[in-house]
Amino acid sequence: MGQSNYQLFPINSQSTDPLDDADGNVDDYTTVNNRKKNILRWIILAVVLILIIIVIIIIIVVVVNKKKSKEKATILVYNCSENSTGISNRKVLFIIADGIPADVLERAPIPNMKKIQGIGKYKRAYVGGDVGTYSETATISAPGYINLLTGTWGNKHNVYDNKISNPNYNYKNIFRLIKEQQINGTIGIFSTWLDNRVKLIGEGLAQAGNITFDFKFDGYELDLKNFPHDSQSLYINHIDQHVINETVKCITNNGPDASWVYLQYTDDMGHAYGDSLQMLDAINILDQQIGQIYEAIQCRINQHKEEWLLVITTDHGRDIHTGQSHGGQSERERTTWIIMNHNETNNYFENFQPSIVDIMPTMMRFLNMKIPLESEREIDGIPLIGPVSLVKPDLNLSGNNLTIKWKTLNKTGNVKIWLSTTNLFKIGLIDNYTLIGDVSIENEIATFNIEKYVSNFYKIILDGEYNMVNKWISR
Numbered sequence: 001m002g003q004s005n006y007q008l009f010p011i012n013s014q015s016t017d018p019l020d021d022a023d024g025n026v027d028d029y030t031t032v033n034n035r036k037k038n039i040l041r042w043i044i045l046a047v048v049l050i051l052i053i054i055v056i057i058i059i060i061v062v063v064v065n066k067k068k069s070k071e072k073a074t075i076l077v078y079n080c081s082e083n084s085t086g087i088s089n090r091k092v093l094f095i096i097a098d099g100i101p102a103d104v105l106e107r108a109p110i111p112n113m114k115k116i117q118g119i120g121k122y123k124r125a126y127v128g129g130d131v132g133t134y135s136e137t138a139t140i141s142a143p144g145y146i147n148l149l150t151g152t153w154g155n156k157h158n159v160y161d162n163k164i165s166n167p168n169y170n171y172k173n174i175f176r177l178i179k180e181q182q183i184n185g186t187i188g189i190f191s192t193w194l195d196n197r198v199k200l201i202g203e204g205l206a207q208a209g210n211i212t213f214d215f216k217f218d219g220y221e222l223d224l225k226n227f228p229h230d231s232q233s234l235y236i237n238h239i240d241q242h243v244i245n246e247t248v249k250c251i252t253n254n255g256p257d258a259s260w261v262y263l264q265y266t267d268d269m270g271h272a273y274g275d276s277l278q279m280l281d282a283i284n285i286l287d288q289q290i291g292q293i294y295e296a297i298q299c300r301i302n303q304h305k306e307e308w309l310l311v312i313t314t315d316h317g318r319d320i321h322t323g324q325s326h327g328g329q330s331e332r333e334r335t336t337w338i339i340m341n342h343n344e345t346n347n348y349f350e351n352f353q354p355s356i357v358d359i360m361p362t363m364m365r366f367l368n369m370k371i372p373l374e375s376e377r378e379i380d381g382i383p384l385i386g387p388v389s390l391v392k393p394d395l396n397l398s399g400n401n402l403t404i405k406w407k408t409l410n411k412t413g414n415v416k417i418w419l420s421t422t423n424l425f426k427i428g429l430i431d432n433y434t435l436i437g438d439v440s441i442e443n444e445i446a447t448f449n450i451e452k453y454v455s456n457f458y459k460i461i462l463d464g465e466y467n468m469v470n471k472w473i474s475r
């Protein structure tokens with residue numbers, strides 16, 4: 001506030017404003033009345049000036065943001081009346097939007113995601129496995145993606161950081177399960193990050209099933225010509241929009257059976273600015289992009305009589321202090337969310353906090369595809385649609401007394417209890433499971449003496465009518 005501004009104000013020559021006092025201009029003739037009036041005028045002046053400054057700041061912020069010229073969504077007109085690929089009229093598409101804590105999403109402007117939730121469901125979810133146990137998994141991107149792809153935690157897929165140095169491909173991802181079951185099934189991947197296809201899924205690798213994507217649009221972070229890098233990560237914003245454009249074209253023209261769309265800009269804004277307007281702005285852009293995908297899906301639903309399951313989620317939350325970092329096991333880093341365009345969720349989804357590993361078995365169930373028994377025994381997730389028999393397995397080994405507990409969600413049928421003393425699946429072999437019990441599912445508890453199964457390690461399967469769950473225990 002410059003002193004010169006005060007001259008705009010009709011200064012009374014008898015002013016004894018404190019500011020004048022500070023200048024040493026004390027006026028001896030002032031009445032109390034005048035003094036009051038003057039003080040009031042100065043207060044009004046100060047308020048007006050503060051308002052003007054606020055308006056100027058707002059204008060500057062708006063102009064600067066416009067200059068940054070972010071790729072805003074454009075309305076595309078789709079014509080999806082021509083082609084359809086794949087084996088079924090049931091299709092799945094999942095979107096991982098990187099690094100958005102649930103509390104931030106819940107207060108962000110997201111009209112399109114709200115619309116999808118309105119038709120389907122929204123729920124807080126979690127990542128990171130079970131804290132302090134063998135399944136604890138870092139709240140980091142690549143482990144998060146492969147949690148989703150395989151329906152297992154880090155102790156199985158063996159991806160604990162973004163280097164992805166030694167993933168264990170014995171735990172099959174959804175694309176491989178589809179391809180191995182339906183040779184004509186079509187799969188698509190849309191992502192800046194090349195590692196998603198080449199390392200996490202292991203396209204073309206014999207040990208990863210040598211699968212090939214029918215539609216692939218990725219690796220743009222390596223395309224420095226079309227997407228030159230800048231310190232503000234605007235290139236990631238442009239790449240995301242390019243990924244969206246390719247997704248929309250591919251869904252419209254080809255309608256693959258299963259697709260993965262990965263979008264990164266939100267995580268870059270999170271790392272740079274934490275809990276901030278920039279983050280909310282990035283989520284708003286994301287929402288417009290998701291709106292474009294949703295339009296393309298609607299087009300196929302209407303013109304092809306297809307059924308589409310759309311799942312939108314994130315790979316991790318962020319720290320509570322700044323919102324800039326992640327990787328640990330704090331509540332906020334672990335808390336994520338799931339949006340689906342499907343409203344027929346089961347009582348597991350409704351009454352428990354679902355997790356990222358639940359998404360893969362959910363999609364397989366939607367596609368009416370069976371997960372081979374050997375793989376199903378390893379999956380840590382529970383389908384979020386259709387009936388579920390039991391959840392939350394719990395083991396206690398006291399000497400040779402093994403106590404097994406679970407929560408029953410559907411009383412139909414018994415629960416078969418299987419035990420293996422080996423973990424040969426990990427190295428690509430088959431474990432020898434012994435049936436140790438066939439008990440009423442309503443009991444929610446069973447105790448066994450396992451003296452004759454001498455081992456320091458046990459894998460237990462609880463096999464219900466509609467789903468199975470597994471748990472490990474070591475001596």
Ligand SMILES: *[C@@H]1O[C@H](CO)[C@@H](O)[C@H](O)[C@H]1NC(C)=O
Pocket residue numbers: 079080081082
């Ligand atoms: C959509 O495609 C169909 C079949 O090729 C064509 O007949 C129709 O004119 C197209 N509509 C638009 C709006 O492009």
Ligand SMILES: *[C@@H]1O[C@H](CO)[C@@H](O)[C@H](O)[C@H]1NC(C)=O
Pocket residue numbers: 183184
């Ligand atoms: C896959 O598609 C080819 C060509 O359309 C067809 O000949 C073959 O029978 C299909 N295979 C299966 C298992 O559906």
Ligand SMILES: *[C@@H]1O[C@H](CO)[C@@H](O)[C@H](O)[C@H]1NC(C)=O
Pocket residue numbers: 204205206210212
């Ligand atoms: C992978 O599959 C392709 C055909 O899709 C085949 O040509 C190639 O030899 C296979 N590679 C390996 C390592 O199995």
Ligand SMILES: *[C@@H]1O[C@H](CO)[C@@H](O)[C@H](O)[C@H]1NC(C)=O
Pocket residue numbers: 071074076238239241242245
């Ligand atoms: C995405 O598509 C829109 C509409 O065709 C186009 O205007 C925009 O430039 C495209 N953006 C990118 C990054 O490809």
Ligand SMILES: *[C@@H]1O[C@H](CO)[C@@H](O)[C@H](O)[C@H]1NC(C)=O
Pocket residue numbers: 082083253254
């Ligand atoms: C339909 O698929 C064929 C073969 O993949 C392709 O050549 C054609 O361009 C597609 N049509 C549209 C409208 O995308």
Ligand SMILES: *[C@@H]1O[C@H](CO)[C@@H](O)[C@H](O)[C@H]1NC(C)=O
Pocket residue numbers: 119343344
């Ligand atoms: C669920 O969605 C279906 C189809 O979109 C609709 O007919 C039904 O009314 C919805 N059910 C609920 C409980 O919203």
Ligand SMILES: *[C@@H]1O[C@H](CO)[C@@H](O)[C@H](O)[C@H]1NC(C)=O
Pocket residue numbers: 396397398
């Ligand atoms: C396991 O069972 C034993 C014996 O019943 C009990 O003392 C112990 O507290 C239990 N451990 C846990 C973690 O529940």
Ligand SMILES: *[C@@H]1O[C@H](CO)[C@@H](O)[C@H](O)[C@H]1NC(C)=O
Pocket residue numbers: 398399400401
């Ligand atoms: C195991 O259970 C039996 C009876 O069910 C009990 O007598 C014994 O003390 C238990 N052993 C341990 C180590 O908990």
Ligand SMILES: *[C@@H]1O[C@H](CO)[C@@H](O)[C@H](O)[C@H]1NC(C)=O
Pocket residue numbers: 387409410411412
């Ligand atoms: C159990 O599942 C069956 C088959 O879907 C269903 O008919 C029944 O209502 C379910 N029971 C409960 C309690 O959810």
Ligand SMILES: *[C@@H]1O[C@H](CO)[C@@H](O)[C@H](O)[C@H]1NC(C)=O
Pocket residue numbers: 432433434
């Ligand atoms: C599997 O385990 C059972 C019970 O421990 C044993 O009798 C059987 O010989 C084992 N089979 C193989 C192939 O190892």
